[in-house]
Amino acid sequence: MTAAPRTALVLANLGTPDAPTPADVRRYLSEFLHDHRVVSMTRWLWCPLLHFVILPLRGGPVAKKYASIWIDGEDGGSPLAVYTRRLARAVQAEMPDVRVVEAMRYRRPSLQGVLAQLEGEGYARILVLPLYPQYSTTTTASIEDVAARMDAIRPRVLADYHLDAGWVAAVADSIRAGREGLSGDRHLLFSFHGIPERLIRGGDPYQRQCEASAAAIADALGLEHRQWSLAYQSQFGKEKWIGPSTQATLQSLAARGVHDVDVACPGFAVDCLETLEEISEMLAHEFAQAGGRMNYIPCLNDSPAHARVIADIARRELDAIA
Numbered sequence: 001m002t003a004a005p006r007t008a009l010v011l012a013n014l015g016t017p018d019a020p021t022p023a024d025v026r027r028y029l030s031e032f033l034h035d036h037r038v039v040s041m042t043r044w045l046w047c048p049l050l051h052f053v054i055l056p057l058r059g060g061p062v063a064k065k066y067a068s069i070w071i072d073g074e075d076g077g078s079p080l081a082v083y084t085r086r087l088a089r090a091v092q093a094e095m096p097d098v099r100v101v102e103a104m105r106y107r108r109p110s111l112q113g114v115l116a117q118l119e120g121e122g123y124a125r126i127l128v129l130p131l132y133p134q135y136s137t138t139t140t141a142s143i144e145d146v147a148a149r150m151d152a153i154r155p156r157v158l159a160d161y162h163l164d165a166g167w168v169a170a171v172a173d174s175i176r177a178g179r180e181g182l183s184g185d186r187h188l189l190f191s192f193h194g195i196p197e198r199l200i201r202g203g204d205p206y207q208r209q210c211e212a213s214a215a216a217i218a219d220a221l222g223l224e225h226r227q228w229s230l231a232y233q234s235q236f237g238k239e240k241w242i243g244p245s246t247q248a249t250l251q252s253l254a255a256r257g258v259h260d261v262d263v264a265c266p267g268f269a270v271d272c273l274e275t276l277e278e279i280s281e282m283l284a285h286e287f288a289q290a291g292g293r294m295n296y297i298p299c300l301n302d303s304p305a306h307a308r309v310i311a312d313i314a315r316r317e318l319d320a321i322a
């Protein structure tokens with residue numbers, strides 16, 4: 001028998017409810033929306049709003065949305081959990097010398113618990129790879145917070161991979177495959193999750209990285225500027241978020257007579273509520289009502305190309321750890 005590998009790779013994602021029920025969705029949202037990296041408002045104001053308005057009002061409707069995308073079967077669950085788990089298995093097959101595990105920033109399997117377990121098992125060389133191609137203080141920095149709170153181990157956290165050549169090529173290939181056989185003068189819309197504009201003014205590099213990713217993918221596809229656009233989705237709350245919004249962009253494309261739109265979401269490593277329900281169900285329906293036809297291009301998910309890209313990025317980063 002060979003000795004247990006001493007190096008671990010943790011694929012960290014956002015997290016998702018365990019079940020598409022109002023109670024479980026409230027539990028998930030409560031943990032997520034108590035994170036100061038996500039909502040920085042003073043707790044005196046935020047907690048009453050969260051506990052007495054947002055959680056009671058949002059639990060039921062959001063649970064219905066999860067139910068509409070839930071994956072059935074033994075290996076089923078919330079798409080974000082299912083694809084992250086499958087991706088971790090596929091990356092493990094690419095990296096037999098490294099222990100590959102998945103973890104979630106909110107809910108289960110908790111990032112803090114996974115790191116504590118690896119520490120207990122004697123893994124000293126640990127790379128945490130947040131499954132966020134672009135860095136944001138709302139997502140990646142929150143994972144850095146958890147890693148920094150560990151006592152005895154200092155896991156390294158990858159900042160971003162928004163211009164990684166292998167990742168850009170894999171996303172471009174998936175878009176090419178998603179457009180195969182489709183005719184017409186097609187438009188490509190890149191839709192990224194939004195964040196509040198205030199954070200960009202405070203130095204968050206997210207928007208700049210989204211723009212750079214989109215331009216690099218469009219370039220790899222040989223697109224001219226008029227053939228693609230970039231927008232931001234999933235606005236939450238009343239504050240001004242970065243734009244233009246995906247919904248408004250689709251409306252204006254329809255108004256301009258652009259009928260065939262492919263939508264890709266290169267800010268999401270795997271499909272989830274925000275891509276499957278918001279884009280591929282709700283906004284696709286709205287766009288059809290405006291006379292257009294949307295073709296949603298799935299995320300890289302657990303594809304062999306994605307597993308190879310993640311393994312390559314991880315190997316390079318691990319080489320930099322002593």
Ligand SMILES: C=CC1=C(C)c2cc3[nH]c(cc4nc(cc5[nH]c(cc1n2)c(C)c5CCC(=O)O)C(CCC(=O)O)=C4C)c(C)c3C=C
Nearest residue numbers: 014015016017038062080136138139193195236272273274
């Ligand atoms: C202030 C609120 C939010 C910020 C900022 C935010 C940033 C952000 N989120 C993602 C990725 C995902 N978000 C997802 C769901 C989701 N996001 C928010 C709020 C903020 N996100 C909420 C309240 C929810 C839950 C759904 C809802 O109630 O509307 C998901 C999907 C999770 C799933 O279970 O499928 C992802 C993924 C990024 C990348 C990001 C900033 C860059």
Ligand SMILES: [Fe+2]
Nearest residue numbers: 034047050051
């Ligand atoms: Fe609270």
Ligand SMILES: [Fe+2]
Nearest residue numbers: 193234236274
């Ligand atoms: Fe979000």
